[in-house]
Amino acid sequence: HALVEMEAENVRTTVITAVQHMRKFMEEMSETVHKLDQVVQRLEGVSNSEVEELGTADMARGRVQNYFQQLRETLQLQEAAAMTTVDTHIRERLCSLRQLQEDLATSLSQVE
Known part of the structure; x- marks a missing residue:
């Protein structure tokens, strides 16, 4: 027991x-x-x-969206600056080529 x-x-x-x-x-x-x-x-x-x-998820999404929006804006500004540079260079080259063309035409007309 x-x-x-x-x-x-x-x-x-x-x-x-x-x-x-x-x-x-x-x-x-x-x-x-x-x-x-x-x-x-x-x-x-x-x-x-x-x-x-x-919530923190929405805040993170917002930060990512803002970051890429800033990148897009920066890229647009850089694109505009690059296009301006290219356009200026093209105008200068065309002007030089036209001047050369005129000079050659003048020289040819004097020879003939």
Whole structure:
């Protein structure tokens, strides 16, 4: 009988310890779920009738869009400057070629 009582006490102790571990594990899981909810909310942002707050995902998208918009604007300015440079060079070359053409025509007319 004493042996059965000892074994029953050991089983009770084991069960109580297991229940305590399980409670602690459940609390930790609940805390983890809460933290994950907070992370998701920060990523997605808050949108309700009282508050409209962008999440970090939307802010990151906005920064990327702004960055590439600035790149496009810079590229357009550089393109315009390059086109102006090319146009100026072409005008100068055409002017030089026309002048050379006139000079050659004048020289030819004097020889004939």
